[in-house]
Amino acid sequence: MKVLYNDDFIEKEDARVDIEDRGYQFGDGVYEVIRVYNGTLFTLKEHTERLFKSAKEIGIHLQGAVSDMEEKLKQLVAHNQLTDGGVYIQVTRGVAPRKHQYGNSLTPQITAYTFQVKKPVHEQTAGVKAIISEDLRWLRCDIKSLNLLYNVMEKQKASEAGAFEAILIRDGFVTEGTSSNVYAVIDGVIRTHPANNLILNGITRRKLLEVCEEEGSSVKETRISKEELLGAQEIFISSTTAEVIPIVEIDGQPVGEGVPGELTNQFTGTQLFLTVGRIF
Helix, strand or coil: CEEEECCEEEEHHHCCCCCCEHHHHHCCEEEEEEEEECCEECCHHHHHHHHHHHHHHCCCCCCCCHHHHHHHHHHHHHHCCCCCEEEEEEEECCECCCCCCCCCCCCCEEEEEEEECCCCHHHHHHCEEEEEEECCCCCCCCCCECCCHHHHHHHHHHHHCCCCEEEEEECCEEEEECCCEEEEEECCEEEECCCCCCCCCCHHHHHHHHHHHHHCCCEEECCCEHHHHHCCCEEEEEECCCEEEEEEEECCEECCCCCCCHHHHHHHCHHHHHHHCCCC
16 A cells, blocks of 8 residues: 655555654644545545644645645555545654744645545444533644544543543533534524534535535534533534444433434435535
8 A cells, every 4th residue: 555655655554653753653644534526535625725724723834735745645545546445644843853833944744645534334324422521621622633632531430431422522512422523403493503613614614514505504613511412303524434323322311302303304315515516
């Protein structure tokens, strides 16, 4: 399998990360995960633009244009003859002796590889369980950084509890999942946290809200209290690899009737998105 290593395509077994790479030592970098459907990188432009934006927010200056990065990722998919799967791309600040501060002459290190993705058909059909966790992350969750330790810890806690996701609560209000955006259907209205510094404005989230608007679904980007969440008629999550998945149980309590709801089923049914030609 070929991987992208800075400007070159090399064999995966030849890829090496320097022990003094700041991504390895500090998590000093950013990343993106892009879904591939039928050999096409879905929402490639949106993902690459966000990668550049995240890098800029933490002071990493990427050379070249967004379009150059897009072309390299297309070549990577072609090299590996990937039909359905995903691409992981990571940018670190560079290699330097280990200390917290850094110089301005570092060269960003770029790596990317493809992987297979199994469509979560069972989860989309039957729904999944979730737990509630306190959101103790830093306050720039809008930056897709490599610093995912707390997300990992809470995702593991969910897994050990037999759940698919941990829904994070900050100051009594839902922010997002450890690796997903969260939506609740309350009195027929789809509600989700505003796109500010407390959540990552997911690319799938953006597309989903576009579909909701065009299909006439009532949507409000507003905070959801923990109490409102637990009393919601339907709850679902979205992400690049999960697409849209219903939550049917939280902390052992059923959501609504304990089965995927009518509105949620409209979004997990891929035919809707194939028809409008934008997603999944």
